[in-house]
Amino acid sequence: MKRSIRPCHDRAIAVAAAFALAVSGAIAAVAPTAAAAPSATIANSASVSVDAALQLATIPATGVGINTAVFDAAMNDSATPGLLRDAGMGAVRYPGGSHSDHYHWKTGTAEGGAYVAPNTGFDAFMGTMRAAGTQPIITVNYGSGTPQEAADWVRYANLTKGFGIKYWEVGNEVYGNGLYSNGNGWEYDTHSSKTATTYATNLVQYIDAMKAVDPTVKIGAVLTTPGSWPDGIVGPGDTMDWNHTVMSIAGSKIDFTIVHTYPAGTSQADLLTRPQTEIPQIAGALRSLINQYAGTNAPNVGIAVTEANTTTYRDTSPNGLFAPDTFLTWMENGAFNVDWWALHNGVDCTNLTQVEGATEYNDYGIVSSGASCEPPANTPFPAYYGTAMVGKLGKPGDTLVKAASSNSLLTAHAVRRANGDVAVMLINKDPRNDATVNLSYTGFTASSATPTVYSYLKNGHSIGTAQSGSPTTQTVPAYGITVVEMHPTSAPCRVVYNKNQWPGGMVGSITVVNNSLGQVNGWALGFNFPGDTAITSSWDATVTQSGPSVNAGNVSYNASIPQGGSASWGFKATWSGSNANPSAFWVNGAACAIG
Numbered sequence: 001m002k003r004s005i006r007p008c009h010d011r012a013i014a015v016a017a018a019f020a021l022a023v024s025g026a027i028a029a030v031a032p033t034a035a036a037a038p039s040a041t042i043a044n045s046a047s048v049s050v051d052a053a054l055q056l057a058t059i060p061a062t063g064v065g066i067n068t069a070v071f072d073a074a075m076n077d078s079a080t081p082g083l084l085r086d087a088g089m090g091a092v093r094y095p096g097g098s099h100s101d102h103y104h105w106k107t108g109t110a111e112g113g114a115y116v117a118p119n120t121g122f123d124a125f126m127g128t129m130r131a132a133g134t135q136p137i138i139t140v141n142y143g144s145g146t147p148q149e150a151a152d153w154v155r156y157a158n159l160t161k162g163f164g165i166k167y168w169e170v171g172n173e174v175y176g177n178g179l180y181s182n183g184n185g186w187e188y189d190t191h192s193s194k195t196a197t198t199y200a201t202n203l204v205q206y207i208d209a210m211k212a213v214d215p216t217v218k219i220g221a222v223l224t225t226p227g228s229w230p231d232g233i234v235g236p237g238d239t240m241d242w243n244h245t246v247m248s249i250a251g252s253k254i255d256f257t258i259v260h261t262y263p264a265g266t267s268q269a270d271l272l273t274r275p276q277t278e279i280p281q282i283a284g285a286l287r288s289l290i291n292q293y294a295g296t297n298a299p300n301v302g303i304a305v306t307e308a309n310t311t312t313y314r315d316t317s318p319n320g321l322f323a324p325d326t327f328l329t330w331m332e333n334g335a336f337n338v339d340w341w342a343l344h345n346g347v348d349c350t351n352l353t354q355v356e357g358a359t360e361y362n363d364y365g366i367v368s369s370g371a372s373c374e375p376p377a378n379t380p381f382p383a384y385y386g387t388a389m390v391g392k393l394g395k396p397g398d399t400l401v402k403a404a405s406s407n408s409l410l411t412a413h414a415v416r417r418a419n420g421d422v423a424v425m426l427i428n429k430d431p432r433n434d435a436t437v438n439l440s441y442t443g444f445t446a447s448s449a450t451p452t453v454y455s456y457l458k459n460g461h462s463i464g465t466a467q468s469g470s471p472t473t474q475t476v477p478a479y480g481i482t483v484v485e486m487h488p489t490s491a492p493c494r495v496v497y498n499k500n501q502w503p504g505g506m507v508g509s510i511t512v513v514n515n516s517l518g519q520v521n522g523w524a525l526g527f528n529f530p531g532d533t534a535i536t537s538s539w540d541a542t543v544t545q546s547g548p549s550v551n552a553g554n555v556s557y558n559a560s561i562p563q564g565g566s567a568s569w570g571f572k573a574t575w576s577g578s579n580a581n582p583s584a585f586w587v588n589g590a591a592c593a594i595g
Helices: 013-020 080-086 097-101 122-132 147-160 196-213 242-250 274-293 295-300 317-332 382-393
Strands: 045-058 064-067 091-094 135-140 167-170 218-222 256-261 302-308 335-340 353-355 358-360 399-405 410-416 422-428 435-442 452-456 464-467 473-476 481-486 493-502 505-514 524-528 534-539 542-546 549-553 566-574 585-587 590-594
Touching: 045 317, 045 410, 045 422, 064 302, 064 382, 080 122, 091 122, 091 335, 122 135, 122 147, 135 147, 135 302, 147 167, 147 196, 167 196, 167 302, 196 218, 196 242, 218 242, 218 302, 242 274, 256 274, 274 295, 274 302, 274 317, 302 317, 317 335, 317 382, 317 399, 317 410, 317 422, 317 481, 382 410, 382 422, 382 452, 382 481, 422 435, 422 473, 473 481, 493 585, 534 542
Parallel strands: 045 435, 045 493, 064 091, 064 335, 091 135, 135 167, 167 218, 218 256, 256 302, 302 335, 493 590
Antiparallel strands: 045 399, 353 358, 399 410, 410 422, 422 481, 435 473, 452 464, 452 481, 493 505, 505 566, 524 549, 524 585, 534 566, 542 549, 585 590
């Protein structure tokens, strides 16, 4: 079993107070960073196909988040709300990593010598959150706390203050309490028994106490990351590994599962493959555990990644590419929350390297802590800009759709927006060569107008905006990120085609939008399936099918579509060889744009 390299914010608690003055209260990150750059070995061209009808997920309001910690004296700086808003942070986790299992929220103090910076208490934190317009995700103290202390926090936050905080997790990396490492753990845990059975049993008590105060809160369970140490190991005192033990006891009570991911790339090129090679497997293993143990509630149990970063190339251009790829791949695979570690963290100024022409400070913060060797405090690092590019692609409520690239060094993500626009993110992981990208679409007809393009370039200090390229051809600079924003073809009507499919079956929905048909009193929609899709049932329309040809008409209650309005209907279908999307639609004889 592979063992993950632990980030140093979890190992440095004992030195936090001494280091605080040097780095504005942040804990040092001292892991060494490799600086060797990969050579460019493949062609600098790619074909990207976008299926705007194949939905992967809806962007959640809490999808893009970040950690902040009570050791961070700059947590509530005047600059913080703007930094969070500009990066599109919809969630902020508090009170911060391993500190969460030391910290007592009522007194603003921490056990075991853990440092707490001034002005980082819960009320001060919430003032910043309200100014930023973000949702808190609270980690209650499992290591040295009690279910009553956690319930009191819920009462104060949601009943006394009316904050309406929805998401709460019980403990940080509790499996790091020494159970699997001969007592030498990084997580503070004062329980006499440190088994997974003990955590799960206590977790149920926390859930009961917290939901007795506010039944609407959602509470998560700490799991080990599938495929990383100590996943799969049966600890002394348990009969199964951590995840199976916790889920077998508490799986029917929890609202979400929690993992942390810190891949350590052996090279820049290796690191940049990790979102695609690791995240789907981790998410699949978590979903399997949820389905096994959560019973009938399994479809409602979510996945949260409450810490994410890498242990290499943290402050330089590789991480600027890794960050958006990580956020988007996790959301495409079902995570409702991903929280970057962290807003500010700290640095070891004695161990600096150069990566792609920039200084690697070994700082887990997404912005500078202002240490002596760093840029001024709150200066964004590349991961900050990479994260902000996610917001250029899509907003909460927009739909992530399928995008595929022919080139392993060119990764693509796509979104269909609520207004019918389609946007595509292109990430060029070649550090030397620009990429010429040819784009094609199904389920969307792009206007021929020059698209709006957002770009973040290697070692850049801002995000650029321009009108450039075309909907079918774009050039992405080496180690750059481009978001291409396109509008649908202007037409008297527009059709939005969505599907969720599985081998042999599917559920589809179709929305007809009246752009300029005038008042419609009765509509007929026609289209052809390119494959062998056969509709078996439908709703909100009368449907007939002859071979590949489908005709759908209104029912009594949706016959009227005013100009600017829409009507929707849905269907179930079977297929065997091909479930390809229709390439053309017409309403009352008029050809419609798609998307």
